[in-house]
Amino acid sequence: MKQQLVFKALADGTRRNILRALRAGSKSAGELSEEFSITKASLSHHLALLLNAELVRRERRGQQLIYSLNSSVAEEVMAILFDLFSHKEDS
Amino acid sequence: MKQQLVFKALADGTRRNILRALRAGSKSAGELSEEFSITKASLSHHLALLLNAELVRRERRGQQLIYSLNSSVAEEVMAILFDLFSHKEDS
DNA sequence: TAGATATTTAGATAATAGTCTAAATATCTA
DNA sequence: TAGATATTTAGACTATTATCTAAATATCTA
Numbered sequence: 720m721k722q723q724l725v726f727k728a729l730a731d732g733t734r735r736n737i738l739r740a741l742r743a744g745s746k747s748a749g750e751l752s753e754e755f756s757i758t759k760a761s762l763s764h765h766l767a768l769l770l771n772a773e774l775v776r777r778e779r780r781g782q783q784l785i786y787s788l789n790s791s792v793a794e795e796v797m798a799i800l801f802d803l804f805s806h807k808e809d810s
Numbered sequence: 811m812k813q814q815l816v817f818k819a820l821a822d823g824t825r826r827n828i829l830r831a832l833r834a835g836s837k838s839a840g841e842l843s844e845e846f847s848i849t850k851a852s853l854s855h856h857l858a859l860l861l862n863a864e865l866v867r868r869e870r871r872g873q874q875l876i877y878s879l880n881s882s883v884a885e886e887v888m889a890i891l892f893d894l895f896s897h898k899e900d901s
Numbered sequence: 902t903a904g905a906t907a908t909t910t911a912g913a914t915a916a917t918a919g920t921c922t923a924a925a926t927a928t929c930t931a
Numbered sequence: 932t933a934g935a936t937a938t939t940t941a942g943a944c945t946a947t948t949a950t951c952t953a954a955a956t957a958t959c960t961a
Contacts, residue, residue: 723823730821731949732814735894742898748908761950763909782907782958793895797888803826804884807833822919839938852920854939859918873928873937903961910955917948925940931933 720795728772734765738774738788745787811886819863825856836878
């Protein structure tokens with residue numbers, strides 16, 4: 720996991736909203752685009768960053784590309800935060 | 811807690827390193843500046859963002875300003891991540 | 902295979918962010 | 932109170948990023 724990619728990906732509100740939208744289940748790029756008031760091109764850009772950070776997975780189903788959450792990276796982020804804020808004397 | 815401020819603050823590697831540096835205990839701006847190869851002005855800028863996000867606390871001791879970790883916000887961030895990656899059916 | 906649909910990629914633009922130097926503010930001490 | 936020390940603030944510059952339109956790619960279906 721590349722920390723920098725993950726934290727940069729999480730730094731944008733639209734991308735966090737995309738993750739939230741995917742909690743209901745996996746969705747195609749087109750389905751997601753209906754929920755956001757940005758162009759499909761911009762959404763695709765955000766999805767590419769989320770994918771690059773491994774926060775989401777992608778699989779093709781015919782003409783569509785289906786995106787879904789990758790929860791395991793969230794666990795890694797939490798571990799990093801836990802470490803980041805753990806006072807050295809504590810451990 | 812303002813999510814946007816916290817995630818933006820965590821998106822920069824230097825700022826995450828500042829948090830790491832503070833795990834050993836609270837430090838003054840000057841002490842911190844010895845550990846980073848940027849100007850005091852730039853460091854001050856980063857500290858202001860961390861403070862604004864409430865990831866660190868600050869108190870004056872004479873001429874010095876002492877910075878320390880604010881672990882409670884880390885816990886909040888973890889809760890948000892937990893929520894962000896929790897599939898709706900699960901809850 | 903042509904045309905339609907789904908999505909991404911390319912290139913441009915405007916806003917945001919990180920860094921620097923120089924100047925300002927706050928506190929201490931002789 | 933004057934000068935020294937510690938830190939921040941102001942203003943400028945460059946790099947990065949979010950967004951858009953237009954064009955390209957991939958897949959399906961008649």
